[in-house]
Amino acid sequence: MKLIKFRSDCRVCNNKHINTILNLGVMPLAGNFVKKTDLNKKEIKVPLKLHYCKKCKLVQVKDSINPEILFSAYNYSSSPIPALNKHFISYAKDIKKKFKNKKNVKLLEFGCNDGILLKQFKTTKNIFCLGVEPSKNISKLARKKGIKIINEYFNKKNAIKILNKYDKFDLITGSNVFAHIDDIHSVVEASKILLKEKGNLIIEVHYLLDLIKLNQYDFFYHEHLNYYTIYSLKYLFNLYGFEIIKIENIKVHGGSIRVTLQKKGKKPIKYLKLLKMIKNEKNLNLNYFKKFEKKINKQKSDIIKILDELILRNKKIIGFGASGRGTTFLNFCKIKKKYINYIIDGSPLRAGKFMPGLKIPIKNLDYLKKNADNIDYVLIIAWNYKKSIIEQVKKINKKIKFIIPFPRPKII
Template sequence: MASHPCRICGSPVQTTFVDLGMSPPCEAFLPASRVDDGETFYPLHVGICDRCLLVQLPECLPADEIFTEEYVYFSSYSKFWVAHARRYAERMTTELGLGPHSLVTEVASNDGYLLQHFHAAGIPVLGVEPSGGVAKAALEKGIRTEVTFLGAETGQELAARYGRADLVAGNNVFAHVPDLRDFVAGLAALLAEDGLLTLEFPHLMRLIEGRQYDTIYHEHFQYLTVLTAQRALALSDLVVVDVEQLNTHGGSLRLHVRHAAAGHAIGPAVAEVLALEEAAGLHTVEGHLGFARAVDKIKFDLLEFLIGAAREGKTVAGYGAPGKGNTLLNHCGIRADLLPYTVDINPHKHGMFLPGTHIPIHPVERIRETRPDYVLVLPWNLRTEIEPQLSYVAEWGGRLVFPIPELTVI
């Protein structure tokens, strides 16, 4: 692979973790007026730094071209995720003793799905969100939000204007920043001297175990372990004092982070998860290799199923239009001949087409109207939420298909 500098240590990244070929940006949904226009495809060639072990994509597509006014991922459309955020807010409020004189800042605050819970409790909040469209939805809820990317300079400016936060939250953003050094400096600037920073992101160890390669896309610039996260945070004298293993997004980490100067003790869970990572081989370059073979099996199994269904005259529809689904469909070369349409709960996506594959997106009601034999569930990580929602498919003998971690038909 072509060399590029590591985001942590600056060493040339030359070793391949997995190569998924070329794909368009996963959230670049197409309106009908543009479906016949050309699209730009970018490489999804993931490398690993031989020195610090950070698994990473080169910055083929600048972040400000991804998180634009047209960005249509709204966190609040997942009831599971909103409930996850509410539980977190209630817990942090209690554990940290947050109240009217506190400040909670969230980076990549999206449509206010998390901060709304603190706001309702009378706790001052600040959202930092680069995408104007989803930020507008937060502002309409009364969530104070600044439309900007976080970096060292903006972190200092926001801290000077609003104060440093008792709690800084970053959910599914740590993997989304191309300038990791600048972003970490921004986090440090936002965080009060004795404040708590929590970061949630998919755990690379679980990605490998669960063969979750569809979570690789251009929005995700790096794929993290506790070890590599520690190394990145240390660039601004931040230290991981605790870690939780979560079941969100196929297996995530929630890091509890403090300023090193605050002198907080490091909990035993940090060493425990580091030991799990080491046992999985993730403290060596060699332990990361071999993932590509597992990726090929998922691709072949899904294609064999869809081709077999077509030959038998069975109908297949998709459920969901997540970014991960677009990685999967483009890597497998699946088009509307094998998957005529998908549906999504997000009305902002209705009438649009998936990037690369040009599969149309309809409202969820389309499934009941067309009664497909199979429904391919693309957001497989929300299986516990989606299975009950789609239970009505059984009324006509339809079955649900989950492609990851292995092809499952229920």
């Protein structure tokens, strides 16, 4: 099985002249948490470089890891994350409201993960839900919740199969998956096949300008192939006859957007927010990304300085949040075991394993409860959930202080 699929052109517009804008070095796969029995085995490590296409304004990781390898032991389940649960409860409410007076509504979610959104519709009688999720591990979790799942990729081929069995849908949605897909054209084609003429497609995806604004290079990893601007989304959807009718800024994942689309009618609609956001993206150029690179390197030296000083004063530091983001952040900054002894994580899929690359042990919350007395600082690796992490830790030991690494490192 080939590990890497190399490509030379832009994933959205096939432009052959795309520029390298950032090189984060050779990185382990962000979600490959290491089992104890595999500690001495060689890990897969692949260069992590970002590229920018001037033609369609997409930032991308050009070469993609074979999804069979990348997602075979996919460990990211959303439901244990309180902030995400809150987000999807509110999203489900919006959907229920939209279809309140309609009978026999059909909803399809691609990349439905462990059913974090669809479980909200269990008692909603007028909405039929279907989830599509390629990961075996994670789709099992969704099935356990009683959700109808197709354990496949959402692409043109599978869309035709779904169409034959379930016909068309009123709403197709995908949250935090649009970044992960190499053949993104096939997802849009699949949506076109399965969406009713008056239906809506809604995607939630992180927004490139928000990522840059908050210095979120930790969101860059091999699983995330595409980093969208509004311009690049418009370009892509236009190819398949979709138009953007609404953009909402949402807080999840450190700044995302919820984009609502419809099939184009005879008259194109004029949407002011769309035009305004595209105008804001005019400044994107190589110089802009150079400045971003400088900011990243400054953050790296600042965080190491803070940790060095604390270690010199014999302070005991642990990490919190063994996320994919953490793999990029810790490996890029080389935050080794000498700085943080272990990392706490609420997901039972990760506790007991080790952080990719640096092999720092991951423990569950009970472990922290037993050992909280001798801890001075918690480095909040999953900093986009800092509020709930601080609350959890404060309940255990009020004296612990926190290091927040992004956008600029600070101690609170």
